[in-house]
Amino acid sequence: MTADSSATKELGIYVCPACKRPLHREDGALHCPACSKTYPVKEGIPDFILEELSKSADPVLRRMRFIDRMARIYESKLWYPVVLKIYGGIHTLSFAQLITTVTQKVRSTEGRVLDIACGPGTYGRRVASLSKEVFGIDVSMGMLRQGVAYTAKEGNPNMHFARARVEALPFEAGLFDATLCCGSLHLFADTTIALREMARVMKPGAILSVFTFGVGHGGILKFRRVRESSRRNHGLHVFELSEMEQYLAAAGFKDFQPQLSGSILTFSARKKAT
Numbered sequence: 001m002t003a004d005s006s007a008t009k010e011l012g013i014y015v016c017p018a019c020k021r022p023l024h025r026e027d028g029a030l031h032c033p034a035c036s037k038t039y040p041v042k043e044g045i046p047d048f049i050l051e052e053l054s055k056s057a058d059p060v061l062r063r064m065r066f067i068d069r070m071a072r073i074y075e076s077k078l079w080y081p082v083v084l085k086i087y088g089g090i091h092t093l094s095f096a097q098l099i100t101t102v103t104q105k106v107r108s109t110e111g112r113v114l115d116i117a118c119g120p121g122t123y124g125r126r127v128a129s130l131s132k133e134v135f136g137i138d139v140s141m142g143m144l145r146q147g148v149a150y151t152a153k154e155g156n157p158n159m160h161f162a163r164a165r166v167e168a169l170p171f172e173a174g175l176f177d178a179t180l181c182c183g184s185l186h187l188f189a190d191t192t193i194a195l196r197e198m199a200r201v202m203k204p205g206a207i208l209s210v211f212t213f214g215v216g217h218g219g220i221l222k223f224r225r226v227r228e229s230s231r232r233n234h235g236l237h238v239f240e241l242s243e244m245e246q247y248l249a250a251a252g253f254k255d256f257q258p259q260l261s262g263s264i265l266t267f268s269a270r271k272k273a274t
C-alpha cells in the first residue's frame with residue numbers, strides 16, 4: 001500500500017474544523033457543503049488552515065516559515081537536546097527520557113490517539129509504533145511533510161498527519177482515547193481555548209499527556225525576567241503548577257499529575273466524565 005492510498009482511506013475521519021459537520025471528497029480535496037469551504041489535500045496531508053499565517057496577529061504563527069525550515073533538524077542533536085538544556089536546565093530530562101516519560105502515560109490506552117502540534121511526529125510515531133492509530137495535527141506543512149517522510153521510511157502505517165489549528169480541530173466530539181501535547185502548550189495564544197478543544201474531541205476519562213515548561217529551578221527559565229521577556233517577545237508562557245491546574249479544571253480535566261524537572265513540566269490529566 002502506498003502512503004497516498006493509506007492517507008486517502010483515513011480522510012473519512014476528518015470533519016469540518018469550522019462547523020464540525022461531515023466533509024465530502026471532491027477532486028482530491030475535502031469540501032464542506034454547510035460552510036462552502038474546500039480544504040485541499042496536499043501530498044496526502046489534508047490542509048484545514050485556509051488563512052495565510054505569515055499575516056497572523058499571533059507572533060508564534062507568523063514565524064511559520066522558520067518553523068517549516070527547521071523540520072529537518074528538529075529531531076537531530078542540533079535542536080531538542082540544546083533547547084532542553086538551555087530552557088529546562090542542565091540536570092533535566094534527556095530527549096530520550098522525555099519521549100519515554102510522555103508516551104508511557106498513553107501506553108496502556110486502547111483506541112485512537114491524538115497528537116497535538118505533532119511536528120514530524122516526534123512523540124506520536126513512538127506511540128504509533130505500538131500498533132495504536134495516531135492522528136497528528138500541526139500548523140507547519142514543513143514539519144508534517146517531514147513526518148510523512150519519516151513514517152514512510154519507518155514503514156509505519158498507523159501515524160496520520162493533517163494541517164490544523166488546535167483551536168479548530170477537524171474531528172468530531174469524543175473521538176479519542178488519549179491525547180499527546182508536547183512542546184507546544186506554552187505557545188498557544190489562549191491556553192484554556194486550546195485545552196477545551198482538546199477535551200471536546202476526547203472521550204470521558206481519556207488521558208492527556210503533556211510536555212511544556214513550568215516555573216522551576218533549572219535553565220534560563222528559572223529567572224523571572226527571562227520568563228517575562230519570553231512571554232512578551234516570543235509568546236512563550238511558562239506555567240505555575242497552580243495556574244496549570246486551574247486551566248485544566250476550566251477546560252474540563254481532572255486528576256492533574258505534574259512532574260517538574262528543572263523547568264521542564266510533564267503532566268497527565270483526565271477528561272472529566274461529565
Ligand SMILES: [Zn+2]
Nearest residue numbers: 016019032035
Ligand atoms: Zn463547515
